[in-house]
Amino acid sequence: MIDSFFNLDVMARVLPAIISGMWVTLGLSILVITSGTVFGLALATLRALQYRVVNWFIVFFVDAFRAIPALVILMVVFFALPYVDVQLSGLVTAWLCLSLVLAAFCEEIFWTSILSVDKGQWEAARSTGFSFLQSLRYVVLPQAMRLALPPLTNRAIAIGKSTALASVVAVPEILNQASSAQAQTANASPLTLAAIAYLAIFLPLVVMSRWVESRFAWRH
Amino acid sequence: MDRLIESFLNPEVMRTSAPYLVRGFWMTVKLCLLVIPLGVGLGLVLAALHTLQRRWLNVLLIVYVDLFRAFPPLVLLVFVYYGLPYMGIVLSPFLAVALAFMLNTSSYYGEILRAGIENIPQGQWQAARSTGLNRIDTMRFVILPQAIRSVLPDLVSNTLEVVKLTSLASVVALPELLRMARIAQGITFNPTPLVLAAGVYFLLLWPFVRLLSKMETRRIVTAT
Numbered sequence: 001m002i003d004s005f006f007n008l009d010v011m012a013r014v015l016p017a018i019i020s021g022m023w024v025t026l027g028l029s030i031l032v033i034t035s036g037t038v039f040g041l042a043l044a045t046l047r048a049l050q051y052r053v054v055n056w057f058i059v060f061f062v063d064a065f066r067a068i069p070a071l072v073i074l075m076v077v078f079f080a081l082p083y084v085d086v087q088l089s090g091l092v093t094a095w096l097c098l099s100l101v102l103a104a105f106c107e108e109i110f111w112t113s114i115l116s117v118d119k120g121q122w123e124a125a126r127s128t129g130f131s132f133l134q135s136l137r138y139v140v141l142p143q144a145m146r147l148a149l150p151p152l153t154n155r156a157i158a159i160g161k162s163t164a165l166a167s168v169v170a171v172p173e174i175l176n177q178a179s180s181a182q183a184q185t186a187n188a189s190p191l192t193l194a195a196i197a198y199l200a201i202f203l204p205l206v207v208m209s210r211w212v213e214s215r216f217a218w219r220h
Numbered sequence: 221m222d223r224l225i226e227s228f229l230n231p232e233v234m235r236t237s238a239p240y241l242v243r244g245f246w247m248t249v250k251l252c253l254l255v256i257p258l259g260v261g262l263g264l265v266l267a268a269l270h271t272l273q274r275r276w277l278n279v280l281l282i283v284y285v286d287l288f289r290a291f292p293p294l295v296l297l298v299f300v301y302y303g304l305p306y307m308g309i310v311l312s313p314f315l316a317v318a319l320a321f322m323l324n325t326s327s328y329y330g331e332i333l334r335a336g337i338e339n340i341p342q343g344q345w346q347a348a349r350s351t352g353l354n355r356i357d358t359m360r361f362v363i364l365p366q367a368i369r370s371v372l373p374d375l376v377s378n379t380l381e382v383v384k385l386t387s388l389a390s391v392v393a394l395p396e397l398l399r400m401a402r403i404a405q406g407i408t409f410n411p412t413p414l415v416l417a418a419g420v421y422f423l424l425l426w427p428f429v430r431l432l433s434k435m436e437t438r439r440i441v442t443a444t
Contacts, residue, residue, distance in 0.1 A: 004306035063433075067425035069384035072398055072418050079402075080411030083227040108433065116440040147440070157289075164292035168391060175295055179302070188306040191299050195291065202290040210286075 007189040014181040014190045021177035022197050028094060028173060029160035029201075036099040036159065037152070040106025045136060047111055058107065065104035071165050073097045078169045094166035102159045109151045113144035149216050153209045161202060174198060230412045237404035237413040244400025245420060251317065251386040251396055256379060258322040263329025268359060270334050281330070288327035294388050296320045301392045313394040317386075325382050332374045336367035373435040380428050384421070397421070 047058050065073070078093045088096070117140045125135035167176035178194035270281055288296070301316040311319065340363050348362040349355075368375065390399035401417035 001307055005303070063426055063429045064422055066380075066429045068418050068421045069387040069398070071387045071390070072414075072421055075398065075402065076411070076414050076418055079405065080228065080414050083411050084224060108436070112436050112440050115437065161290075161292035162294075164294040165388075167294070175292070175298060179298060182302060188299075188303040191303045194295060195299060198292060198295055199287070199290050202292075203286060206286045206290045 004188045005192050007187050010185045010187045010189040011193055014185065014193060017177040017181055018174060018190065018193050018197055021172060021174035022201065024171065024173040025163050026201065028091070028163045028166060028171070031095055032098040032102060032159055032163065033156045036102025037106050037156070039099065039103035041110055043103060043107040044110035044114060047107070048114055048136065049132070062104045062107050065101050066108070070098060070101050070162055071168065073101065074165055074169060090166065090169035090171045093169055094163065094171050098159055098162060102155060105155045106152065109148050109155065110144070113148035114140060116147050117143045146216050150209070150213045153212045157202060157205050157209060160205070227410060228412055228415045230410055233408045233410045233412040234416060236408055237401070237416065240400040240404040241397065241413060241416055241420065244395060244397035247394070247396040248386050251389060252383050254318050255321045255325060255386065256382055258318065259325030259329050259382060262322060262326035263333055266326060266330030267333035267337055271337060271359070285327040285331050288323050291324070293321065293324045293385055294391065296324055297388055297392060313389065313392045316392060317389040317394055321382070321385060325378070325385070328378050332371050332378060333367065336371035337363055339370045340366050373432060373439060376428065376432050376435065380425060380432065383425060
């Protein structure tokens, strides 16, 4: 068992591939989290303007990307779009799809948090001469963040973990590297190494999310 | 426009691929009916063990929960399906998926239920025990019903994630909805089945997403 799961020889051989996979996983996660959060916040801001028709579109987008599994979206974009001559690389596909999924979740989180801020705060801010955006930026959002931060952290971690899905469209991240190394070496040690690599990245974040949750919890 | 319909919503292809998608749909339903009870059940055990308040036990529980929350479920699945055979344990795709997803989802359910139980004031325990109920009955008849109500949105949200999670089973060739759509796509040389599968997931889960939005908004309104 040690020979097939903790084979040091095999591990040493595949370590460079796993490490390069870690960089791809990290880079893709950071890209997705940045663009997804920004887009989600932009959508929530747009929704706060309360244009009825615009809001229908936003709600439909959010619902669709919350209801359809990320892997299905990934498959549609990667395997269906080429039929209409839109050919995206695996990396771009993964970045685009995961960003859209994260944006949908973030919009919902930002929106409910903005709703939680008392209407009087808006009115007071606007009456001091702040514009809509200034009220949002300086008065409402800072208060909303307290409620938004724990679920945002959890969502960001979840989407970071789901970069493993990119292995399916041949992005050379950790899981992809480990799977091909496992096939080449006929040994499970690359998978063990991949598991350790994921833990190294995500375990600290999971522990941090516990702290965020207790720090920003609503006191009843 | 014609070309878009031809490729993505081709009626002919829809007809050919429908039987595949129907079979895949039932497999997805079967998977959900297996994975959700397993995850909730084990999660409940984890949360119940937490109420025993043994220090070493709580440390173990937190390690278990955090470990499986840190692993991407796909990595866990690949490990179970492609790794365990090296130990002489060969699982069918169905069992591999059940095992991997039970480990993954139970940690989330466990964490949610634990938070729910902690929401219930100590007085409820004391009152229930003083009426002569034992620990287990107290849990079952007094604490859990209130705890579950207090974390219902999280439970619904997690269950939604579990249903979506079953699509990963396609990676180990389990013939669920996504896998069958890919097969139908290969046979018809047309991506309509994929679009259809996305549509099926959407129609299936949309009511729950709406419900969840409503619940979240209500929770915010009552909390503030």
